[in-house]
Amino acid sequence: MHILPDLKRLEHLYSVEDGLVVVGVHSAKFENEKDSANIAAAVQRYEISHPVVNDNVASMWRALRVQCWPTLMILGPRANPLFVIMGEGHFDDLKLYVSTAMKFYKDKGAILNHSLPMNLASSQVETSHLQFPGKIACSYREGISDGNDNPLYAISDSGNHRILVVNSEGTVLHRVGGKKSGFVDGDFRKARFNAPQGLAFQNDDVIFVADNENHAIRRIDLKAKQVTTVAGSGQQGCDRIGGKIGRDQIISSPWDVAVYRTRNLDMSFHSDESKVPLRDVIFIAMAGIHQIWAIFEEETIWWKFKKYPAGTCLAVAGNGREENRNNSYPNNAAFAQPSGLALNRDAKELYLADSESSSIRKMSLADGKVLAVAGGDRNPLDLFSFGDVDGKLY
Structure with missing residues (x-):
């Protein structure tokens, strides 16, 4: 799905009347992805405005010898193949190839002024208080709640680009953001998100949000009723090291967050453990560049x-x-679109749902060692293996 923002940018630059038609071909990896109803729901969720073909038997995939998701094929006016681009992060190349080809064929008079009437799937979405909610978080967890017996629940209302905070009876206490996407800090009415996903309570008053399509981590203060940005600039980056502070650090498609409280390893001695300095570390499932950040x-x-x-x-x-790829050294490990995080505080472990490898992995928070828990294949390069068997021991 990370290719969709690039296609949207391209469609904003060149219209059908200009000579550009974008057609998506969906070749499913999983069985449920072959269902046209599920594909239509995905088209609505991601607000896709171009036609999408369901290639449920992968006939085009095989005929064109496609090897990976995503693959972009640029065709000329007579359906003649011009270029093939594999993978993500090639927008500049895509724009160059498309603009050059359009000028070439326009100069030859091969591009006619056509229109392409479409009934957008997004216009068929039923009105609801929630639109494709992505994640939910509870304030009452061991080590998180401030002792409040009435927990709060934060819901990422992804399709409506906002965060809802409700109580255990389902009463909405806070609506954070509007129903239109944007990247704006400020009070709850002014603030804007773009397809937010994972959330985590730091305490009863503070929530961190993985603002997915803004490529940012946002902080919600329920007392001050303010939203601020703690990482990301709103632009997708490809930095795989990091080290900058706040908005100066560009990130890529964060999908989930988790807040972990740890000792500050300042080597100081404390006879009273209650006086040991503690620090909060916000972990990020950085799906766009297949890493875990903090x-x-x-x-x-x-x-x-x-x-x-x-x-x-x-x-x-x-x-x-x-x-x-699992490894005792965290920087030598490799992930495939990590999309969900969960903490085992007693064991000092971070569990993660590694989406494209169809596996559950864990990382030691003592030394960073990455291990398998369930799913996936022993070959670290095999991302096509999926489907677990009851009783299989890992």
């Missing part, structure tokens, strides 16, 4: 006694290659 809210001394200034955002695990 934000240090305060100055923190962590793994290998390295000091991180307040606000630092950087990669802590994954080399950025899309693989299912």
Whole structure:
């Protein structure tokens, strides 16, 4: 799905009347993705405005010898293949090829002034209080709640580009953001999100949000009723190292967040454990570049006694290659679109749903070691293996 923003940008630059027609061909990886109703729901969820073909038997995939998702094929006016682009992050090349081809064929008089009437699937979405909600988080978890017996629930109302905060009776207490996408900080009415996904409570008053299509991490303060940006600029990046602070650090398609409270490893001695300095680390499932990142809210001394200034955002695990590779050294491990995070605080482990490898992985929060839990294949390059068997031991 990371190719969709590039296609939207291209469609804004060139219209059907200009000579550009975008057609999506969906060749499913999983059985449920072959269902046209599920594809229509995805078209609505991602607000796709071009036609999408359901190639449910992968006939075009095989005929064109496609090898990976996504693959872009640029065709001329007579359906003659011109260029093939595989993978993501090639918008500049795509724009160059399309603009050059359009000028060439226009000069030859081969592009006619056509229109393409369409009934957009997005216009068929039924009105609802929630539109394709992506994630939910609860304030009442061990080590998180401030002792309030009435937990709060935060819902990422992804299709409506907002966050809803409700109580256990389902009463909406806060609506954060509007129903239109945008990238704006400020009070709850002014703030804007773009397809937010994962959320995590830091305490009863603060929520962190993976603002997916804004490529940003946002902070919601329920007391002050304010939204601020703690990482990301609104533009998708390809930095696989990080280390900058706040909006200066560009990130890519964050899909989930988790808040972990850890000791500050400043080597100080405390006879009273209650006086040991603690720091919050915000972990990020960075699906766009296949890594796990972290934000240090305060100055923190962590793994290998390295000091991180307040606000630092950087990669802590994954080399950025899309693989299912476990390793004792976190920077040598590899993930494939990690999309969900969960903490085992007692064991000091971060569990993650590694989407494209169809596996559950875990990372030690003591040293960063990455291990398999379930699913996937032993070959780290095999991302086509899926479907588990009851009783299989890992």
